[in-house]
Amino acid sequence: MNVTSIRNLREGIAEQIVDAYVVPAAMAAYVRGRDGTCRGPGCSIPAANCDIDHRIPFDEGGLTTPANLHTLCRTCHNRKTDGVMKVIMDAQGADHWIFPDGSVVVTLPDGPIVWPGKRMLDGRWRQSWEERTMQRRALRREENRREHQEPRERSIA
Ligand SMILES: [Zn+2]
Structure with missing residues (x-):
């Protein structure tokens, strides 16, 4: 063909x-x-x-x-x-x-x-549910880590 x-x-x-x-x-x-x-x-x-x-x-x-x-x-x-x-x-x-x-x-x-609208949602605007969940978990882990470290850092200073 x-x-x-x-x-x-x-x-x-x-x-x-x-x-x-x-x-x-x-x-x-x-x-x-x-x-x-x-x-x-x-x-x-x-x-x-x-x-x-x-x-x-x-x-x-x-x-x-x-x-x-x-x-x-x-x-x-x-x-x-x-x-x-x-x-x-x-x-x-x-x-x-x-x-x-x-x-x-x-x-x-x-x-x-x-x-056309997809470009607006690409990059930092476009996220799957899984990506968002992973990102939030990572943020929470980071916050928890900081909370647990702060007293130690203060006692050192
Ligand atoms: Zn359907």
């Missing part, structure tokens, strides 16, 4: 708005590439096996554009549709899932296509 054209998925599609409910194939591919997995809380179903969901429903004025689209597996999609959890997105592309008890879980796109 000969390659006749190569298309950069990022080009133009991130900002594209389509005046229809149906998500064009190229836009769906972009959203899957950006999200990597289901965007539901604690879910890791590969994006290839997910629905493309309008965060704000199309019939409630939600646009068919990547900023209003995310990948949801059928289970998470049903939980959202049934109102078990509600979603609010922010300008950086994070999904804030709100549960009836008021708790909130934030999920971020994690696919191979770099979404």
Whole structure:
């Protein structure tokens, strides 16, 4: 098979708005590439096996554009549709899932296509839960070490 054209998925599609409910194939591919997995809380179903969901429903004025689209597996999609959890997105592309008890879980796109907001969350802003836990434990250890050392240091001085 000969390659006749190569298309950069990022080009133009991130900002594209389509005046229809149906998500064009190229836009769906972009959203899957950006999200990597289901965007539901604690879910890791590969994006290839997910629905493309309008965060704000199309019939409630939600646009068919990547900023209003995310990948949801059928289970998470049903939980959202049934109102078990509600979603609010922010300008950086994070999904804030709100549960009836008021708790909130934030999920971020994690696919191979770099979404514009990801750069803001990279470096010191982007941290996995494990990294954060390790960092906090290291800080606590350091604090404990200092607390135990201080009296000795004082007695030496
Ligand atoms: Zn899911």
